[in-house]
Amino acid sequence: MRLFHSLRSFASSFFHRSETDREIDEELRSHIQHRADDLESAGLPRAEAERRARIDFGGYQRLKEESRDALGGQLGAGLLQDIRFAVRRMAKKPGFAVVAILTLAFAIGANAVVFAVLNAFILRPLNVPQAESLYGLWRLSSNDMSESYPDYLDLRDRNHSFESVAAYNVEQAALDTGNDPSRAWIDEASGNYFDALGLKPYLGRFFHGSDEHGPNSAPYIVLTYDYWRSHFQGDPGVIGRVVRLNKFPYSIIGVAPPEFHGTLMFFNPDFFVPIVNHAQFDENDLNNRGDRWVFMTLGHLKAGVTPAQAIADLNAVGASLERAYPKDDPKMSFKLARPGLYGDYIGRPMRTFMTALMLLAGLILLATCANLGSLFAARASDRSREIALRLALGSSRKRILRGLFAEALLISLMGGAVGLAGSVVLLRALSVWQPISRWPIHMSVNPDVKVYAVALFLALASGFLFGAVPVGQVLRTNPYEAVKGGAVETRRGRFGLRMSFRDLLLVVQIAICAVLVTSSIVAVRGLANSLHNNFGFELQNTMLVETDLNMAGYRGDKVPPMQKRMIDAVSAIPGVESVGLADQVPLGDAQPDSNVFADSTADLRPANAASNAMMFKVSPEYFHAAGTALVSGRVFTWQENKDTPRVAVVNRQFARKIFGSEAKAMGAYFKLPDGARLQVVGIAEDGKYGSLTEDPQPVMFLPILQSPSNSAYLVVRSSRDPEQLSQTIRDTLRNMDAGLPVYIQTRYKALDAFLFGPRMATISLGVLGVMGAMLSVVGIFGMASYSVSKRLREFGIRIALGAQKKELLQAALGRTFQLLAFGSVVGMLLGLAAGKVIAFIVSQATPWDPVVLGGVVATMLLLGLMAGWIPARRALATNPLLLLRED
């Protein structure tokens, strides 16, 4: 009731504001009249009496304001009045308000988007209970979180620091619910996975540690909520249903809670199966201690255990495993990593980049504030006469400043609201976007309360920031100047060598713009360069057909003949030039590697390895199909199978690293950890295998017939349109086996995952760069046109005295362009420093590049010309007569 009452009085005081004002006015005037009546009856003439009465009364405006404040009852009424005054003033100059609001909307929107992404990627933990105590086990020697299954079991059972250590592995499998088998991304999870994370099922039950009874003992599926909704229409009757997974029968036993999407952020699996069934999805041996295929191990620390204690504990377990299994477990030392972004692997570059981006977005906002601040200051000095008059009439400085701030805050809040609305739209779009079509990547970057709070804070802060710029000016205003007449000069050197505060703001803003322009040109150029890289294989006219014979039930000896039939069938398609087969491809999903030993080494312990090399198992035609050139020797033949001596093609880096030179490598032998002795029969060119930014890596290609793999890519080189071809390939393979799901993409498309980071970096920098440029144009334009309009009189006189156009332009824009040049140089130097940071994300991005330097200079010059054009025209078109007549 009370609240309602005060709300009503607040509202009525807002709407009846003018009435209250009028009443106060009437009362005060009545007082003065009474006084005048008294003075008149004392003998003064009426006019003189009224004059005296007004003087006796004191500062009318000030007293009226004080009276209104005293009348109170209307909390914030003064503020409301300020706001209404601000609205009226904005309505008078709508252009200014619209420009200011839009600039701010862009700047605050950009900040909100960047912060929302930062929030979603870095600040928001995984969606599991007590995510803050959840750590992944990071293995220092291999610099990732993968373990072999036996090592995982030992780590789980022998440590004393974790409540429970769970493990999972990402796999693909074919799910057949009775119709067409479809490919799905699955998490193979240890039995204790859900219990270790502390999750409760949405429906049915989870599998537990007690369900594990050795390999292939637990044929259970737990669906994610999203997959249950999309593929089973949210049917609760699905529990207990038996489906076929890679042709094996599985029962669906439960559905995970809606907010749980696995333990790798943004990589949302479709369902979970027990990891003990691994043999049904992949050929890695569950019991091989040397084969570290388990993707991640993680768990909650026990209460009271510090990360340092846990690391010491894990290292102790690791040391004992090293002693027990010297062949399989070299250097088992650990650190703890955050599982959500795959520890340092994605986490670190992501954190660096997002922090840098946040910084840049912050700079944009700062530039916007500088911009609006100088516009405000310019307007305040236009209004200096009005302000001085108000001061002379007894209005307090506080009051005038409050008015200025009200206007600034109003603009900033409106800008913030528009910007936030725009960013919400953008973030919604980002959240449904699937950047890499083959992977189940879902970026849930929807804004939460934190994002809204940050946007509000930024709006308020920037409002105060640019609102504060003209404060000094108002405080310095001398009311008597205004009374004396003429325009009030603010203390700004007209031809001053000293840089005024406003000049400084412009320089800062131009410098920020130059940083952004430099960074974005560096990034764009780096991205363009990296696409014209020599990858060691051809991008053009190549397609990757991904097949997993496991999904269709082919295992062991049935695999190679089927693969040969597939190659032959696809080769027969018109337009196909050659078809190769490879278990993995360079810059593909995985880069399997192996230790390599010199031929003379007898003790094949990891410590004795000559090197570690990536290992691709390929068919004879692979090199031609992929476009990988051989620098010497030969490729494999179809006769090289399990019964013939083992051979290998190595790349030049391998040859140099293991044998010293390419010449020595040809025909030489090396060994693998299993003791196999391989002869080098060919040397291939170097390329990119694991990432676009890597240094040359040693790589060996082995004949796929000598070490078969049932999951493999067909590399298809053709002269035909990939779109048409992919349908024909799909039909051809389906005719061979309807139960074989295939995934076809162009070689170029397959690089999406690797180009995702650089592309995002380039796009975000580009967007910020354009915004920075826009801001600079507004800023330079504002400053130039202000200085021209202030000096129109002077120009008129100059023209009348016969000044040349050049001199006039020099006078009108000289200073602005000096500032532009100065700011650009500062910004470029900073941009060059920032370019180094960008080079970490976008390969081959170097700021020391004539194209970059020239591009920045040209861009800044262009911006200056764009912004200076209109004011220059105005200065040149000054009509001296008109100006002289005006005064």
Place this chain on the structure above:
Amino acid sequence: MTTQAQLLPGTLDLLILRAVSLGPLHGYGVLLRIEQISGGALLIEQGALYPGLFRLLRQGLLKADWGTSENNRRAKFYELTAVGLKRLQEETDSWNRLATAIANALAPQPEEI
């Protein structure tokens, strides 16, 4: 003019309440009444009266209504409310106690003579 005393802070409200307690007055009338009852010793800055009046109005110690003055002008007349009367008595008592105490303290003491 030299006989006028400086107004102690906070005493304006008390004076207004006292002035109005003798009957409804408009703003200018309050001013005159204070001058009159103080024997011309207290002169209040004219405009400063209104913030005080409005403050008391807001606190509910006064109530106001528009009327016509003896000069035939429209003016707002102020009147003491019940709360205002109570407050006036309390404040007057406490002022008197304070004034007596200070007067005693300042009065010549036997020892001093």
